Amino acid sequence: MVTREGFESVVDFAFSxxxxxxxxxxxxxxxxxxxxxxxxxxxxxxxxxxxxxxxxWEPSKAQEPLVAPHPITVEGEDYHDAVDKLNALFxxxxxxxxxxxxxxxxxxxxxxLTGTEFPRDKIIGAILPRGGLATVSxxxxxxxxxxxxxEYMPILIAAMQAILDPISYHQHMQATTGSPSPAVIxxxxxxxxxxxxxxYGCLGPNALYPAGASIGRAIRFLLVNVGGAIPGxxxxxxxxxxxxxxxxxxxxxxxxxxxxxxxxxVERGFRQGADTVTVLPxxxxxxxxxxxxxxxxxxxxxxxxxAANMSVPYGAYYxxxxxxxxAPGIAxxxxxxxxxxxxxxxxxxxxxxxxxxxxxxxxxxxxxxxxEHFSRRGLFVKDHIGYPMPIAVAPRNIMLVVAGGQQxxxxxxxxxxxxxxxxxxxxxxxxxNWIELLSKAEEELGPIxxx
Amino acid sequence: MSAERRDLPLESKVVGMMxxxxxxxxxxxxxTLQVKNPTGMVSxxxxxxxxxxALNGKTIGELSNGIWEDRRTxxxxxxxxxKRFPDLRIIPFTAFPxxxxxxxxxxxxxxxxxxxxxxxxxxxxx
Numbered sequence: 001m002v003t004r005e006g007f008e009s010v011v012d013f014a015f016s017x018x019x020x021x022x023x024x025x026x027x028x029x030x031x032x033x034x035x036x037x038x039x040x041x042x043x044x045x046x047x048x049x050x051x052x053x054x055x056x057w058e059p060s061k062a063q064e065p066l067v068a069p070h071p072i073t074v075e076g077e078d079y080h081d082a083v084d085k086l087n088a089l090f091x092x093x094x095x096x097x098x099x100x101x102x103x104x105x106x107x108x109x110x111x112x113l114t115g116t117e118f119p120r121d122k123i124i125g126a127i128l129p130r131g132g133l134a135t136v137s138x139x140x141x142x143x144x145x146x147x148x149x150x151e152y153m154p155i156l157i158a159a160m161q162a163i164l165d166p167i168s169y170h171q172h173m174q175a176t177t178g179s180p181s182p183a184v185i186x187x188x189x190x191x192x193x194x195x196x197x198x199x200y201g202c203l204g205p206n207a208l209y210p211a212g213a214s215i216g217r218a219i220r221f222l223l224v225n226v227g228g229a230i231p232g233x234x235x236x237x238x239x240x241x242x243x244x245x246x247x248x249x250x251x252x253x254x255x256x257x258x259x260x261x262x263x264x265x266v267e268r269g270f271r272q273g274a275d276t277v278t279v280l281p282x283x284x285x286x287x288x289x290x291x292x293x294x295x296x297x298x299x300x301x302x303x304x305x306x307a308a309n310m311s312v313p314y315g316a317y318y319x320x321x322x323x324x325x326x327a328p329g330i331a332x333x334x335x336x337x338x339x340x341x342x343x344x345x346x347x348x349x350x351x352x353x354x355x356x357x358x359x360x361x362x363x364x365x366x367x368x369x370x371x372e373h374f375s376r377r378g379l380f381v382k383d384h385i386g387y388p389m390p391i392a393v394a395p396r397n398i399m400l401v402v403a404g405g406q407q408x409x410x411x412x413x414x415x416x417x418x419x420x421x422x423x424x425x426x427x428x429x430x431x432x433n434w435i436e437l438l439s440k441a442e443e444e445l446g447p448i449x450x451x
Numbered sequence: 452m453s454a455e456r457r458d459l460p461l462e463s464k465v466v467g468m469m470x471x472x473x474x475x476x477x478x479x480x481x482x483t484l485q486v487k488n489p490t491g492m493v494s495x496x497x498x499x500x501x502x503x504x505a506l507n508g509k510t511i512g513e514l515s516n517g518i519w520e521d522r523r524t525x526x527x528x529x530x531x532x533x534k535r536f537p538d539l540r541i542i543p544f545t546a547f548p549x550x551x552x553x554x555x556x557x558x559x560x561x562x563x564x565x566x567x568x569x570x571x572x573x574x575x576x577x
Contacts (some may be wrong), residue, residue, distance in 0.1 A: 002524070002574035010577070019497035034519035034576040040527045047531040054570050055506060059499050067495060069488035075481065082484040095489050104487045132491035141487040169552070226491040 001026035002050070004034055006232075010129065010175055013234040017131035017171065023060065025053035094233075095225050096145075097217070097245060104144035112140040115150030116157060117431040124157065125164035128171035130228025134160055138226055139218070146217035151194045151437045154428045155277060156215050159184045159249070160222060162279035162424040167325065169421050173281045174229040177236045178316070180281035180417035181243035182219060183330060184250075185401055187265035188275030190428055191251030193438055195448055198251035200405040203285070203412070205246070208449040216247020241283065248282065248414065253402045256335025258342030264401050267348070268425045275428035280327055280399065283316065283417035291333055291411035293340035302411065303351065306331060307358035309413055310391060313367060316417050317391040325422035328392040329415040330399040331355065336408035348400055356395035360388035399423065503570055506536040512568035513544035514559065516551045519576035528572065542566055544574075551577070 003011050005028045016022035027049045033042050074089060076082025086103055090096040102108065113120055113136070120137040127134050136157065143156055163170050163182055173180045186196055197209035205213055228234035237244075254263050265276040288306050293299035310329065317328050331351075333341075341351060361367055367389065392398060404412065431437070442448070503509055513529075515521040521544065529541050547562060548554055554573070563571060 002528070002572060002576065004519070004576040007577060016493065019494055020499060021495055025499070025502075029576070031576070034524065036520060038520065038523075040523060043524065043527045044531050047528070047535065050528065050532070050572070051506065051535070054511070054572075055502050055504070057502055065494065065496055067493045069490045069492065071485050072488055073483060073485045075483050077481060078479060079482045079484075082482040086484055086486065090489075103484055104489065105485065106487065109487055126494070127491075130493065132493050134491060137487075138489070138491040141489050144487070145489060172551070221489060225489040 001053075003028045004031045005029070006031065007236060009233045010236055013129035013228045014175070016228065017126065017128040019131060021059055022130070025057040027053060090145075094230050095221075097220065097224075099245070101145040102147050104141045108144040109137065109140045112143050112148060112150050112153055113137070114433065115153030115431060115437060116429075118157065118429070124160050127164065127174075127222060127227030129175050129234050130226070132226035132228065134164070134222055134226050139222065142218040142221035142225065143214070145221050146214040148214040148218055149194075149211075149441060151434075151441055152211050152215050152218075154275070154430055155184075155186060155190065155194065155196070155211070155249075156218055158277045158426045158428040159215070159219060159279060162277055162426045163219070163223075165424045165426070167421045167424045168279060168281070170227075170281075173417065174223060174227055175235055176417075177238050178283050178417055179237050179239050179241035179244075180283040181241055181248060182279045183243075183248040183282045183414050184216070184219070185264060185278045185280075185330070185403075186249070186251040186276070186428075187254065187263050187270075187278070188273060188428065190275040190430070191254075192448065194441070195445070196249070196251045198253040198256075198403050202250040202403050203248060212249035213246040216243075216249040217245065219247050219249075220244055243282070243285070250403055253335050253404070256338060256406065257402050258339050261338065261342060261348050261402070264399065265425055268423075270425065270427065275430065276425050277428060278399075278423055278425040280330060280414075280423040281417040282329065282414040284314075284415035286413045286415070288411040288413055291337040292408040293337055293344060293346075294408070296344055299341055299344050299346060302337065303354050304358065306411060306413065307355050310355060310359035310415075311361060313361060313370070314391075314415065315370075316415070317361075323421060324393050324397075326392065327397050327399050327416050327423050329413055330401055332401050332403050332412035332414065334404035334408060334411070335402055335406055337411060338402045340408060349395065352395040352398045352400055355398055356390055356392065360390050363387035363389075500570075506532070507538040509569050510540040510542065510567045512542045512547065512563045512566060512571045514547055514554045514563075514571055514573045515544035515549050515575050516554065516577055517549040517575075519574075521549075521575040524575055525572075540567075542568060 001011050001024050003026050008028050011024050011026050012022045015024045029042050032038055074082050074085045076085050087100055090101055118136045122136045124134045139156055194211045195209045196211040197206050223229045231240060252264050264278055265274055266272055270276050286309050288309055290302040290305040293302050513525055525544055532539055548559055
């Protein structure tokens with residue numbers, strides 16, 4: 001492996017994810033050697049090291065078929081001291097996110113496992129690059145750390161199934177220098193039942209609808225602790241992004257959908273009323289100032305504003321948006337805006353078509369050069385390029401979701417991250433004690449708020 | 452619009468949450484806290500390929516992710532190796548698919564083997 005300084009651990013993790021010990025025959029050159037016009041003399045000076053990797057290198061780590069992690073024990077003067085020490089240990093081990101974690105005791109993990117009937121040792125998948133196995137028990141451990149409740153487990157498990165589905169190509173999201181985080185959109189009655197936000201502040205914290213924050217945090221714990229996406233070690237994300245703290249887990253506002261509009265999961269082939277999660281890695285978010293289609297003029301102004309924000313020379317569009325299964329991003333509009341559009345005769349398809357047409361990138365020498373570069377990497381076929389260049393293969397690739405506060409005013413664009421194959425939707429499996437779990441939640445958290 | 456507020460007194464609400472949801476009961480005196488390891492099992496079933504015994508007379512393939520000046524770096528590596536091992540055959544990366552996702556395929560391994568490659572240099576810079 002020819003790599004650059006600072007990326008050695010990424011290479012080692014890549015081998016780990018393929019079932020090898022976390023090491024590889026490699027040589028790391030200075031990063032500046034890989035820049036245009038650079039001095040390449042370091043290659044000749046270090047050629048013997050490459051020869052060593054081909055002829056003499058031996059792995060130093062022993063071969064073990066299955067490495068099971070040991071439980072962690074801390075001693076404290078009292079409970080609070082023990083929890084403080086545990087948090088410090090988790091930070092030292094790079095298992096935390098800088099915020100306090102809830103101790104994942106056997107008792108707490110067992111409590112969370114009441115939220116699923118999948119066997120605790122069921123393997124959901126290997127999380128790359130490290131290749132750690134996400135079992136139901138491991139998922140419950142992350143859920144414990146994040147402060148989840150048992151009734152969140154069905155959503156969390158389905159979200160991990162979607163993230164680990166081959167169509168998500170999660171290994172790119174994990175290791176890339178970009179800043180993707182999985183957006184998790186929930187449909188179905190489960191959203192309201194578990195207090196997952198589809199309304200005001202749905203992308204941020206809300207004590208009335210706390211499920212999203214801890215589910216999102218649990219996902220990040222799994223991606224880092226099991227999958228190895230440690231910043232600067234397994235994940236080379238240059239900026240990370242604020243969504244990596246508590247994720248982007250929210251529900252579609254199905255009650256707010258116009259009567260002739262379909263929920264996202266029904267658009268994607270699931271039955272009306274099904275509990276599902278849809279996951280798409282996103283690496284940017286932009287508030288759209290407009291979102292108040294009270295008349296046709298304002299509707300067009302809203303869509304113009306939206307399209308203008310979508311129409312930027314963003315590498316991910318051409319890197320993966322031209323994949324027929326890909327999505328350039330998720331357009332969020334509140335229920336008042338959705339109903340305003342519908343009253344004016346705008347269908348979901350008509351909105352997507354308008355956005356697709358008006359977000360095309362104009363022809364320019366810069367754009368042609370960039371696309372030439374991506375073509376050479378085989379990321380899309382040059383013959384498919386037309387100018388002005390659309391940001392996706394077709395209008396249908398744009399995801400349009402109704403979510404947010406009930407009044408009209410603003411909208412939101414969650415830009416998809418390139419390198420993935422596309423959004424993935426999974427059906428949520430509920431345990432037979434579901435009603436009992438919800439009753440217990442109501443007992444402890446009070447009735448579900450209605451705003 | 453209005454909000455239906457929970458009308459439980461604050462104290463009883465907190466107690467209820469503690470029992471079912473929040474911290475372990477407070478204990479005085481030393482505490483041993485045992486928790487699950489969050490890292491999960493890892494399967495290590497693969498062994499690295501044996502190294503070549505020499506380079507002269509062998510065939511090496513190149514695979515590239517297509518970025519970071521691969522068109523400059525790989526030829527220099529090739530030239531440096533050929534200078535030292537005149538009988539080493541190197542199949543350039545341009546003979547194979549290019550790109551991170553493109554080279555991460557079983558079919559690429561097949562092509563390497565069919566081309567007679569006995570080792571591979573993979574790049575570039577990532």
